[in-house]
């Protein structure tokens with residue numbers, strides 16, 4: 001991917017002192033890309049507002065990088081359109097799109113200093129020297145790298161090198177910055193720290209960012225909205241809260257929060273609730289109201305952190321605690337529900353109130369935390 005590391009020259013912003021760092025909106029309509037029989041991206045559409053932080057989240061092979069590369073211009077779509085601001089860029093060469101990139105590999109020039117690395121895109125664009133010095137200085141300061149300008153990449157930590165790569169993408173004020181797993185090579189602590197730093201720079205400068213990751217937590221922490229991708233399709237494009245609390249498919253519920261699924265049939269509705277008779281334990285589960293006909297076979301999806309373990313016979317079913325693992329502030333418990341072929345429900349409860357192995361418990365959930373999916377929806 002070395003050729004993607006540095007955006008090629010463009011004269012469009014040369015000497016443009018009035019440009020601001022504020023990002024532009026981006027629109028993708030019915031984007032499609034196939035490789036022989038493989039549909040890598042299938043009719044992907046999304047409207048991204050100026051200053052939004054968007055993440056493409058999905059398993060390996062779901063089409064995240066291909067979508068990003070089509071937006072970047074390194075991969076030609078079979079069909080569909082890409083608009084940045086009010087400009088159709090679908091058929092433009094990458095350098096004419098003028099977008100910023102940050103990749104997992106920092107792709108810094110080893111023989112150049114930090115200052116020279118960050119200055120490089122401006123030098124290519126013919127920006128005057130004084131202006132370059134000013135802009136590089138400003139950008140390094142934003143990323144907490146003032147004082148590092150004279151160092152070479154090998155004299156920096158991985159986190160610092162990635163910050164330099166971010167500066168190099170920011171310095172020429174691109175309308176949109178594309179980041180493909182930029183923190184993938186760093187250890188967890190540094191990743192957590194840089195997530196916060198990137199997010200705060202993005203907010204401070206009003207940048208439009210499209211970020212690719214397969215790490216759910218990273219996506220939830222950083223994004224204004226997340227496009228959950230699966231088999232080349234955008235399964236749901238929503239805020240982290242909506243995805244977590246109102247997943248539209250079992251796949252999204254499982255991918256975002258490792259939901260428990262319990263099978264049953266819609267029995268009846270009240271004004272506010274839908275009641276589901278559970279197949280295995282015969283209990284009656286109360287969900288918030290869903291538009292599903294009585295008799296519909298459903299899967300009820302409930303996140304582990306939204307299940308409660310109360311006294312036996314309280315709740316929609318009763319079971320026995322098979323495992324209880326203390327993980328800091330939480331206890332992760334596995335509860336085998338009574339009844340033939342009964343599922344093992346996974347619970348996460350505050351450590352102080354954690355159940356113990358062998359204990360009999362009743363399982364309950366707030367109806368608002370119960371998402372129902374018709375079984376034919378698959379997942």
Ligand SMILES: Nc1ncnc2c1ncn2[C@@H]1O[C@H](COP(=O)(O)OP(=O)(O)OP(=O)(O)O)[C@@H](O)[C@H]1O
Nearest residue numbers: 035038040058059060061062063064065066067214
């Ligand atoms: N150049 C190519 N030639 C043939 N098939 C490709 C090519 N690039 C991607 N694909 C296929 O397209 C599909 C989507 O790939 P893509 O790299 O976009 O997924 P991804 O979600 O980014 O995965 P990862 O997280 O592993 O990078 C996969 O099935 C992949 O094998």
